[in-house]
Amino acid sequence: MPFTELFNRWFDFIYFFCFLNACLACMEVWFFSRFSNKKVKWYYFASYILIIYLLASMEISIRAAFSLSTFMELGALFLFGWLALKCAPAISATAAILAICIMQVVNGIFQSLLSLLLTVLFPYTMVLTTISGLLVMITVFFSYRLVLTWLKDRKVPMLPYILILMLPILFVLLVMQYVFSIYGNTVTVSADGTRISPEVNDWTMLIIQIAAYLCLFAVLFAYKELLKGFALQMRNTLLEQQVNAQANSVQEMQMRYEMTRTFRHDLNGHWTVLGGFLKTGEADKALEYLGKLTTMSDQLTFPCQTGNAVLNILLTNKLGIAHQKGIDVDCTVKIPDNCMLDDMDLCILFSNAVDNAVKACIAGNQTGPFLTLKTIQKGDFFMINIKNSRSDVFLPVSGTGIGLQSIKAVAEKYHGTVQIEKTPKTFRLTVLFLIPQHSDSISMHLT
Numbered sequence: 001m002p003f004t005e006l007f008n009r010w011f012d013f014i015y016f017f018c019f020l021n022a023c024l025a026c027m028e029v030w031f032f033s034r035f036s037n038k039k040v041k042w043y044y045f046a047s048y049i050l051i052i053y054l055l056a057s058m059e060i061s062i063r064a065a066f067s068l069s070t071f072m073e074l075g076a077l078f079l080f081g082w083l084a085l086k087c088a089p090a091i092s093a094t095a096a097i098l099a100i101c102i103m104q105v106v107n108g109i110f111q112s113l114l115s116l117l118l119t120v121l122f123p124y125t126m127v128l129t130t131i132s133g134l135l136v137m138i139t140v141f142f143s144y145r146l147v148l149t150w151l152k153d154r155k156v157p158m159l160p161y162i163l164i165l166m167l168p169i170l171f172v173l174l175v176m177q178y179v180f181s182i183y184g185n186t187v188t189v190s191a192d193g194t195r196i197s198p199e200v201n202d203w204t205m206l207i208i209q210i211a212a213y214l215c216l217f218a219v220l221f222a223y224k225e226l227l228k229g230f231a232l233q234m235r236n237t238l239l240e241q242q243v244n245a246q247a248n249s250v251q252e253m254q255m256r257y258e259m260t261r262t263f264r265h266d267l268n269g270h271w272t273v274l275g276g277f278l279k280t281g282e283a284d285k286a287l288e289y290l291g292k293l294t295t296m297s298d299q300l301t302f303p304c305q306t307g308n309a310v311l312n313i314l315l316t317n318k319l320g321i322a323h324q325k326g327i328d329v330d331c332t333v334k335i336p337d338n339c340m341l342d343d344m345d346l347c348i349l350f351s352n353a354v355d356n357a358v359k360a361c362i363a364g365n366q367t368g369p370f371l372t373l374k375t376i377q378k379g380d381f382f383m384i385n386i387k388n389s390r391s392d393v394f395l396p397v398s399g400t401g402i403g404l405q406s407i408k409a410v411a412e413k414y415h416g417t418v419q420i421e422k423t424p425k426t427f428r429l430t431v432l433f434l435i436p437q438h439s440d441s442i443s444m445h446l447t
């Protein structure tokens with residue numbers, strides 16, 4: 001075998017098969033992890049590179065059609081995200097479709113440009129092909145980065161609206177498969193550089209590929225603007241809810257003020273009664289009367305010390321109202337000193353959770369309604385747990401859907417999780433946050 005041919009074969013294997021496939025695999029895993037906000041270790045990259053090598057070897061050995069190769073790689077990336085990174089199936093499918101679609105469209109653009117250049121620079125085929133492969137890697141990387149930049153500042157959860165993004169991108173990918181199934185994705189030329197197949201105008205293919213690329217990013221831009229609209233709508237809903245909550249709080253405080261004023265107005269009378277019992281030696285009656293006064297005083301306030309002054313006021317007010325309504329309240333909430341949660345977000349979370357819990361406690365005919373609030377911090381993890389009684393008969397409560405949506409929005413803002421557990425008699429809400437102990441870790445987790 002001539003040295004030149006041997007060199008070309010080894011160069012093809014090392015550069016095109018090993019190097020370029022490894023770069024594509026690493027970029028796909030990197031894009032997938034950033035898109036889904038999942039952390040990846042080095043062995044995720046290594047394992048996916050091996051998967052890509054295996055798929056590429058299978059495609060070469062069985063001479064797989066382009067569409068079959070595409071869906072094999074799409075399936076591998078989807079399963080990798082779903083099973084290895086534990087992403088939701090819809091998120092995993094969307095990230096896989098988007099990553100493969102961008103890679104194929106960019107590769108198609110440079111293949112069309114390469115075909116045009118080879119008509120006049122055929123002797124430099126190896127050099128042009130090498131440069132084209134490198135430019136594909138660079139363009140794919142910056143395309144991935146642009147997508148992540150557009151979507152990183154989203155203020156609403158992506159999952160409920162993921163189909164709006166997935167379907168148009170899937171359509172672009174299917175159109176490209178149809179184009180390649182007709183015209184092929186391999187150019188065959190003679191020894192002198194004359195094209196043998198396919199019979200297609202390279203300018204036409206280039207325009208189609210560029211149009212697909214522009215359509216792809218037009219869809220992404222529209223999706224970004226749509227998420228902004230949803231975020232604005234949610235913000236308006238939250239503001240409206242906060243206004244309503246403030247109005248309710250004012251009414252509740254007025255009611256508590258009237259009760260406190262009445263109690264203070266009658267206080268001299270109570271002292272007179274107590275003094276009368278003591279003067280006549282009726283100590284038992286005095287103690288009984290004092291117990292009633294203590295009960296009345298406890299109903300006027302429910303002190304709650306959380307370590308956060310704003311939250312203290314909120315919970316003291318709301319839990320005091322719950323206590324007056326006959327709900328057995330137990331509050332052991334402690335906000336850590338290094339908590340990165342904003343005071344407003346804490347109030348939104350607890351206000352909606354307590355309001356929903358109180359509504360559930362007073363709905364239906366319940367015996368012994370209760371409401372328990374507690375927090376647990378272990379290392380970098382901070383958990384809020386709220387449990388309340390509920391009626392075993394389903395009673396729809398207006399406003400609980402919006403309140404739960406607000407809680408999920410706060411959790412999503414800090415990359416937290418929300419878990420709901422229901423039984424016929426109880427309802428449990430668990431919100432888990434990651435609160436790193438160092439400021440540099442905080443910035444890393446919030447990016």
